[in-house]
Amino acid sequence: MDCIKCGKPLEYDEVAIYKRLISRAATEFECKACLAATLGVTVEDIDRKIDFFRRHGCTLFN
Numbered sequence: 342m343d344c345i346k347c348g349k350p351l352e353y354d355e356v357a358i359y360k361r362l363i364s365r366a367a368t369e370f371e372c373k374a375c376l377a378a379t380l381g382v383t384v385e386d387i388d389r390k391i392d393f394f395r396r397h398g399c400t401l402f403n
């Protein structure tokens with residue numbers, strides 16, 4: 342699966358954080374860089390959110 346904005350191959354975490362932040366029903370996804378731009382945050386913010394959700398046992402990150 343590739344990012345719908347830039348075409349970069351997506352990592353599992355990128356799909357998971359997109360579902361967590363945008364929509365669990367999403368079928369198309371953005372990579373971390375594009376998602377950060379969409380949300381007006383930095384890639385580091387996205388990484389921190391991924392860490393946060395993983396530490397808190399979010400099932401999307403299992």
Ligand SMILES: [Zn+2]
Nearest residue numbers: 344347372375
């Ligand atoms: Zn992208």
